[in-house]
Amino acid sequence: MRDRYGTLTIALHWLMLALIAAVYACIELRVLWPRGSDPRELIKVWHYMLGLSVLALVLVRLGARLAGSTPPIVPRPPAWQTGLAHATHALLYLLMIGMPLAGWVLLSAKGEPVPFFGLTLPPLTGVNKALATRVKDVHETVGTIGYWLIGLHAVAGLFHHYVVRDNTLLRMLGRRSSGPRIR
Numbered sequence: 236m237r238d239r240y241g242t243l244t245i246a247l248h249w250l251m252l253a254l255i256a257a258v259y260a261c262i263e264l265r266v267l268w269p270r271g272s273d274p275r276e277l278i279k280v281w282h283y284m285l286g287l288s289v290l291a292l293v294l295v296r297l298g299a300r301l302a303g304s305t306p307p308i309v310p311r312p313p314a315w316q317t318g319l320a321h322a323t324h325a326l327l328y329l330l331m332i333g334m335p336l337a338g339w340v341l342l343s344a345k346g347e348p349v350p351f352f353g354l355t356l357p358p359l360t361g362v363n364k365a366l367a368t369r370v371k372d373v374h375e376t377v378g379t380i381g382y383w384l385i386g387l388h389a390v391a392g393l394f395h396h397y398v399v400r401d402n403t404l405l406r407m408l409g410r411r412s413s414g415p416r417i418r
Contacts, residue, residue, distance in 0.1 A: 286335045287335050323387060
């Protein structure tokens with residue numbers, strides 16, 4: 236059995252991290268410009284497009300995860316840690332699927348176009364201001380929870396690497412060359 240995830244899984248993991256960071260950065264940085272200004276609207280459009288990119292790639296990632304094998308953690312963690320890790324991963328996948336879908340529903344319910352790199356995606360619902368308000372509240376709340384969930388995931392990886400000293404983090408890093416180092 237392999238001691239690390241496959242190249243595709245590793246690449247998708249780190250690409251998803253970069254995309255999610257960019258999605259969060261776009262929505263947080265929009266406040267630097269006044270409402271209705273061109274830069275603010277552009278950064279919101281990037282938030283939408285990058286969020287929908289997360290949705291597209293998480294489907295590829297799920298396929299890769301189901302098709303590939305999961306390298307074992309050595310030494311094996313206690314059952315409660317494994318259970319907590321599975322629950323956290325499930326919540327992360329729900330975040331990566333649910334948040335872009337909620338954003339798509341939100342734009343649809345507001346009657347706004349759903350941009351995706353030159354395309355306009357079809358609305359998922361008709362115009363419904365009450366639904367838009369409810370979905371916006373949920374989207375913002377879950378977005379805040381996402382910060383904590385992603386942070387927990389990162390801290391757990393670092394904890395396993397530096398405190399427990401198992402291979403949890405190493406499984407998600409690319410292979411290191413065993414050849415001589417050039418300084």
